[in-house]
Amino acid sequence: MIERLLAAPPIVLAPGGGAFMDPETRALIRKRAISVWLRCPLPLLLRRVQGRTHRPLLNAGDPAEILQRLSEERSPLYAQADIIVDGSEDTPHVTMTHVRDALASYRPPKRVTVALSASQYDVVIGDRLIGCAGAILAPLLAHPRVVIVTDRNVAELHLPELQASLSESGITSSSVIVAPGEQSKSVSGWQTVVEAILAQNIDRQTTVIALGGGVIGDLAGFAAATTLRGLPFVQIPTTLLAQVDSSVGGKTGINAPQGKNLIGAFHQPIAVLADTGVLKTLPGREIRAGYAEIVKAGLIADEPFYTWCEQEVEHILSGAEAPLVEAIERAIRFKAGVVGRDERETQPNDGRALLNLGHTFAHALEAETGYGGALLHGEAVAVGLVLATHLSAALGLCPQEDTSRVAAHLAKAGLPTSIAKLPAENLINHMSRDKKMRGGKIHFVLTRGIGKAFTMPDVPEQAVLDTLLANGAI
Template sequence: MTRNTALRETMPVPDTIAGRSIVLVGLMGAGKTSIGRRLAARLGLPFRDADQEIELAAGCTIPEVFARYGEQAFRDGERRVIRRLLAGDPMVIAYGGGAFMDPRTRETTRDEAVSIWLRCTLPTLVRRVAGRDNRPLLMGRDREDTLRQLMDVRYPIYAEADVIVDCGDEPPDHTTSTVMQALSDWKPARRLHVMLASTSYDVVIGDNLLARAGALLAPKLPQKRAVVVTDRTVAGLHLPALLDGLAQTGFSTSSVTIKSGEASKNLDTYMDVVDQLLEARVERRTAVIALGGGIVGDLAGFAAATTLRGLPFVQIPTTLLSQVDSSVGGKTGVNTRHGKNLVGAFHQPRMVLADTGTLATLPPRELGAGYAEIVKAGLIGDAAFFAWCEQHGPGVIAGDREAQAEAIRRACAFKAQVVGDDEHEEKPNDGRALLNLGHTFGHALEAEYGYDGGLLHGEGVAVGLGLAFRLSARLGLCPQADAERVVAHVAATGLPAELGMLNRRFSAETLIAHMRRDKKMRDGALHFVLARGIGQAFTSSDVPHEAVLDLLRDEGCAP
């Protein structure tokens, strides 16, 4: 096979884009029409040039439309033509240079097609448009200056395209092959829509989302200005990639960095973050982006909820725990000397970006801590998901990206369903409170450790899951076999599943005292989430004190 033959080799439409049109965007001279025709031929799809379709609809050339009716009338007609094309069967469409600038056209394109930006340098574009006298925006103007001005305005918007392909002076067949390879490699991120009474937002799950942050957030935020709140550890790992991804679409950004660790989740740090937001002269439309784990998300969210009585908020969780738990649901807050998360607010994000690529920087212990919250979702109300966890859990912790993405999606879907039914945790029974399975025990253990990092939140929850099921079995609510199945699976993943695995001596009465200071107390009574079996959790406020005490003692606690 010769090189030229290989370049022209056809391929089936990738499964990831089956049923969707392919749209090419870029400035005049980018090669949208020539590449579009070749791409359509190789994929076996029809090709349409949006400018030609507009001329057919108008009955005159585009320069004549501009001259007779003006640019606004042209843009209105362009939008209608594109909407008609996208509503039909899949095809390859070359947009005019200004078409993608229309917000409504971009929205329709996101819904109906896969967009590809053919990105060219200024010298390349200047050479390609030389001698072209039929471009309304170039008539009577210096080509280089005009193209430079268009690049400044349009390139940040073109960067919202799904795929970006850099084009130089290569032959069209070579560029077409590059586009085809980019389409073959492209994988759409998983999206989960969270619907609440007060608002709705998407959780986007996938790899390399930090680099795509600007493209994903631009349609969702009222202003292309944001302050990123992160901690020192995450800043060194991921902040440059996020800032670059935001800059690609024209965001103006600054950052606030706090110390890493649970000790920073307090009122003093919160006030420092608020002061820095105000010093940055944020406006009511300026977004706060939380980049980090649950500590950063809770703290930044609380600052966003209260600064100027509420700023747009985005969660970009970088730990498995925060991706499946704290980033979804709108709970924000800080700790006090009286307990965990006792001061805070409900403040829903505009979007959650769960970049699975950030998980590669986590130690296995952190991945395990996040996995506890994934398992919890199956134990509460989805026995089939727990069975999936038993099969795929090791892969999630070992770094299997596909397993991680699917686990995050399913865990977030379950939490979104619960939160949608009880956004502000107002239902006393079997609402959002169900998400506290294992947490009454887990928070007591965290308090005993003093939130010093000796016990991670997810590790406390892991032990708590086993204790909650063993308490349920002790009370005759669920089979003992289910309790042992839970403990066995948690232990098999490397998480602590029993108190004895923590290698520390606890006092039963002291742990119960911590439970009584927990925010889940109601009318002076402890509330536990118990289970009638795997996937059958419920809340209870009438658990005998003696039953909890006996369980803890049998698990090795001192009286």
């Protein structure tokens, strides 16, 4: 009956309270309708039903006890509704106004599906997703129990809201809080997280949630991949860079003394929640760093998107909702397509390796500056994109003017575009230890023009050195 009604023209449907308890009905409503829960405190509900005899459920005993039991059973599932409106002593007309206003302001989150060979998952993009994370995740969890891995800074800002949302949907949570920064993304940091997770007496149906930026996503993801030979995993990235890049695709890992991300595993999440609202808590420098990864998507294979970014850069970085959400969605959609075609980066040429555009240079710069606050990852990527374009032009692969175009775009975004007097020989040595080495040779991602990236082995070392020296290295 409900399926037939929802297939008809738009209506207001008020099913019985038990209808939403059925998993198939909830899934159908989620797919075809906007659900609203009129949430009322128990004392108010009790006053409303006193003296009424037409409710069979309440005639079987003490109404207060029955309502309490029903609330405990049903509230976690009712909390999966798209909109929650709190009831009060107000008249039905006032409540109707609250519902109408909530519907008018409701913006369903966008979804990008990452389709893999053996599975798929959604990246959900929208405002205030942390506050409704429980409703989004509850249908996906094998068991309503999670361990949240986060850092001290993010925990203070977002952990209470996430735990409250999970609890409202009947999901039990505990947390593991680490120090912020790259120092936690180490063998000892990984060991600390794994031991803390195991101390919770978890089982293989317990889900690990990464709440934080790229460091937390990589660290928590690798802990999930290696604990009990693999735990379900959810990404809730809280930086722009993590939302558009590291949270999507299943690469997890930690750093080694020899270099960045040299210890790791492919471990795909079951969901990614990109809450655009949390970006308002970030300093401008972090937003700019994330923007470099958005630009990278256009440079690799989408010239119209790159041109759109050039035109919209100021609006995106100012936090204007529409262009920011569009930039995030387009960057994620691009990466999802690449990952779907080459999940484990096994294609001998191009494929997922294209996502490393600028990263061979970037990782060398990060290694030389000590992976600290002096140079953020996105800032290193920005410099790397300029260097990769310069090297491509020097080899006669792309127009010379592409280098100045890319540099001008990134400079307009407030990003660095040259090397800050670092030793070229040291940078070359770092590149020789990069995980993108194949057969003892560095494979660079270069371009034949904006939106035309490709992988290239056997790049002459002298050409790389010349590029470094021409762009600020010493």
